[in-house]
Amino acid sequence: MTNPIELVGKVNLFGFRTVVDAARKPFEVNQILRQITEIGTKSLLLVIASGFALGMVLTLHTRGTLVTFGAAALIPTVQSLGFFVEIGPLVAALLVAGRVGSGIGAVLANMRATEQIDGIESLSIDSFKFLVVPRVIACVVSMPLLTLFMDFAGLLGGFISEHASSGISFSLFLSRAFMDLDWSNFIAPTAKTTVFGFIIGTVSSYFGYTTNDGAQGVGRAATNSVVVSSLLIILVDVILVKCIFFLFPESAL
Amino acid sequence: MSNGSSAAVAFERVSKAFGPKQVLRDVSFEVRKGEIICILGRSGTGKSVTLKLLIALLKPDQGKIWVDREEITPMKEVQLSRVRRKMGFLFQDAALFDSLTLYENLALPLQRLTIKSKDEIDATVDTVLQEVGLRTDKRKKPSELSGGMRKRAGLARALVLAPKILLADEPSSGLDRITASEIDDLFLRQRAADNTTILIVTHDVHGARKVGDRFAVFDKGDLVAFGTAAEVERSENETARRLISEG
Numbered sequence: 001m002t003n004p005i006e007l008v009g010k011v012n013l014f015g016f017r018t019v020v021d022a023a024r025k026p027f028e029v030n031q032i033l034r035q036i037t038e039i040g041t042k043s044l045l046l047v048i049a050s051g052f053a054l055g056m057v058l059t060l061h062t063r064g065t066l067v068t069f070g071a072a073a074l075i076p077t078v079q080s081l082g083f084f085v086e087i088g089p090l091v092a093a094l095l096v097a098g099r100v101g102s103g104i105g106a107v108l109a110n111m112r113a114t115e116q117i118d119g120i121e122s123l124s125i126d127s128f129k130f131l132v133v134p135r136v137i138a139c140v141v142s143m144p145l146l147t148l149f150m151d152f153a154g155l156l157g158g159f160i161s162e163h164a165s166s167g168i169s170f171s172l173f174l175s176r177a178f179m180d181l182d183w184s185n186f187i188a189p190t191a192k193t194t195v196f197g198f199i200i201g202t203v204s205s206y207f208g209y210t211t212n213d214g215a216q217g218v219g220r221a222a223t224n225s226v227v228v229s230s231l232l233i234i235l236v237d238v239i240l241v242k243c244i245f246f247l248f249p250e251s252a253l
Numbered sequence: 254m255s256n257g258s259s260a261a262v263a264f265e266r267v268s269k270a271f272g273p274k275q276v277l278r279d280v281s282f283e284v285r286k287g288e289i290i291c292i293l294g295r296s297g298t299g300k301s302v303t304l305k306l307l308i309a310l311l312k313p314d315q316g317k318i319w320v321d322r323e324e325i326t327p328m329k330e331v332q333l334s335r336v337r338r339k340m341g342f343l344f345q346d347a348a349l350f351d352s353l354t355l356y357e358n359l360a361l362p363l364q365r366l367t368i369k370s371k372d373e374i375d376a377t378v379d380t381v382l383q384e385v386g387l388r389t390d391k392r393k394k395p396s397e398l399s400g401g402m403r404k405r406a407g408l409a410r411a412l413v414l415a416p417k418i419l420l421a422d423e424p425s426s427g428l429d430r431i432t433a434s435e436i437d438d439l440f441l442r443q444r445a446a447d448n449t450t451i452l453i454v455t456h457d458v459h460g461a462r463k464v465g466d467r468f469a470v471f472d473k474g475d476l477v478a479f480g481t482a483a484e485v486e487r488s489e490n491e492t493a494r495r496l497i498s499e500g
Contacts, residue, residue: 026365111351118310119348122341123362123414124334 007228014210015202018136021129028134035138043099043146047092051083051150054091055157058082063165072166076177079158084181088151089189090237093196096139096146097229101204104135105225108208109218117209132209136201143197144190151190184248192240196233203229260319261286261418261450262307267316269302276302278474280316284467286417287448289440291461293496294471300454301345303471304420307452308340309333321417338366341416345423347407349395355382355406356391359413366414377413385409385439401432408439418450419443425457433457437464458499470496 062078108131111117120127159173204225211217260283269277277299284290292300305311306318309325317326321339328336349358359378363369369377382388385405395403404424411419421440425433437460443449455461461468468485470478470493478485478493485497 114346114351115344115348116350118305119342119344119350119410121310122308122337122344123366123410124337125362125365126330126334 010210011203011206011228014132014206015136015198017128018133018202018205021126021133022137024129026129028130031130031134032137032141035134036142039096039100039138039142040146042103043096043142044149046099047095047146047150048153050091050095051088051153052157054087055079055083055154055159056161057157058087058154059158059161059165063162073176075162076158076168076173077180079162080155080177080181081185083151083154083158084186085189086241088147088154089193089196090233092147092150093143093193093200093233093237094230095150096143096197097200097204097233098226100139101200101225101229102222104139104201104204105208105221105223106218108132108135108205109211109221112209112211113214113218128209132205135205136198139197139201140194141197143193143200147190147193182250184244184250188244188248192237192244195236195240199232199236200229203232260284261288261321262452263317263319264303264306265317265319267306267313267318269299269306269311269313275474277306277313280476282469282476282479284450284452286450287444288466289444289451289453289464290467290469291465292452292454292469292471293456293458293461293493295492296456298471299474300471301422303469304342304422304452304454307418308337308342308420338414339416340418340420341411341414343404343407343411343419343421343424345426347395347403347410349403349406349410351395354392354394355387355398355409358395358406359391359410362410362414381409381413384412384442386435400427401429401435404428404432404436405439408436412443415447416449418452421451421453421455423454423456425455425460430459433460434463436460440464458496462497468497 059075059079063072063075066072066074066078111131117127117131120130155177159170162168162173207221207224207228211221213220262284263282265281267277267280268275280303292303294300302311306313307320309328313326317324319325320336323336325333325336353361356378359381360374363374363377378391379388382391385408387402387405387409390398390402395406398406408421408424424436428436440451440453441464444451453461453464462482465482467479467481469476470485470488470490472490472492477490478488482497485493488494
């Protein structure tokens with residue numbers, strides 16, 4: 001890998017080119033839909049299963065403490081706030097970075113190694129616009145949707161766990177879960193996942209598209225895609241949370 | 254040497270290096286329209302780089318390159334895209350898109366670069382696939398094709414836009430003599446049908462002598478011989494004489 005400052009500069013330029021090319025015709029609608037389908041197929045089950053398990057675990061952990069303080073009724077609220085505000089967006093993004101990011105990095109690197117990208121260029125087709133832009137757009141579009149699946153799977157897992165312990169009904173769990181949830185707790189954190197999607201798409205495509213190390217580069221591109229995307233997601237999350245608090249002070253818990 | 258204005262393809266004092274390795278040094282030659290040129294030489298002597306410079310996948314460090322009377326060296330990407338439409342490129346491993354069927358591989362450039370209707374695209378794809386004997390395999394993905402079929406499919410994709418110039422990078426590598434001969438026949442048919450100019454990088458001297466009008470022999474980045482088989486056989490360069498006589 002090149003030095004970190006150079007890498008940041010190159011990835012930024014790559015992201016900037018993606019934004020500029022996304023606004024240029026042709027808009028590659030078929031490719032975008034194809035990529036959205038692929039991302040959904042690859043990640044949906046993983047995201048739902050992880051959300052469900054995390055929801056159950058979160059309830060198991062918080063229950064003991066809340067019951068001690070006589071606040072068992074707050075379990076659904078804690079669950080929904082936890083998932084909608086932070087756990088859902090962050091964990092979904094990290095899962096997608098692992099599942100989809102590595103795939104994008106490996107596929108593009110393999111296309112480079114097997115001259116498929118040169119093949120596209122030789123046909124007078126802009127390979128960047130044809131391969132990179134649809135993948136980044138697909139990640140941006142898919143992330144909020146996958147996050148919603150993660151959020152609701154988490155709530156369902158939490159409900160089943162709580163129902164097993166206290167016998168709470170589904171309607172009561174839901175009404176308590178959404179009682180203290182404000183739109184600002186939902187919209188802004190879910191919308192921030194579009195930034196996570198942009199990071200996953202851009203970073204993974206960068207490592208895949210620019211590799212020049214043949215078959216060896218395929219594995220390296222996949223690994224770098226996951227490591228750098230995950231790190232950037234966590235770092236950017238801190239900044240975005242601060243921005244959300246600044247723009248929506250009422251969303252601070 | 255002229256300024257390349259009348260040739261289908263011309264190189265004028267072209268050099269290219271990758272880091273410290275000089276791959277091409279001061280290479281100049283011209284290819285006439287409708288001519289088949291076979292580029293011979295040991296591995297790593299700049300043969301494939303020559304083709305990639307021609308289709309502008311690489312830029313030369315020095316020198317000028319003409320394609321169909323246009324100098325491509327100073328061109329921007331938009332202009333290069335227009336020039337590339339005059340050329341078809343058969344890659345060494347065909348470079349077909351894994352995720353698309355054979356039909357989709359061939360239809361893609363037609364959908365993107367022409368105003369043909371779906372029926373016209375279907376007809377064009379069928380015709381080209383018929384030419385290379387793969388019409389019944391059009392729903393298959395590249396991974397379902399044998400090595401020879403992939404080569405023919407790659408050739409079909411290179412021909413689908415009816416290029417004036419065809420570039421082929423080791424079309425017979427990894428193929429048995431019969432299949433390689435079938436590919437050579439396809440080149441001859443293509444030239445006879447459309448007067449296509451063809452440049453072939455090959456190690457198969459037997460096949461090269463069958464299809465080539467003239468031969469370019471590279472050695473360590475230098476163009477050491479260029480001419481008909483008889484001329485290369487009389488060349489002062491020993492590598493050139495040995496290579497051309499192997500067939």
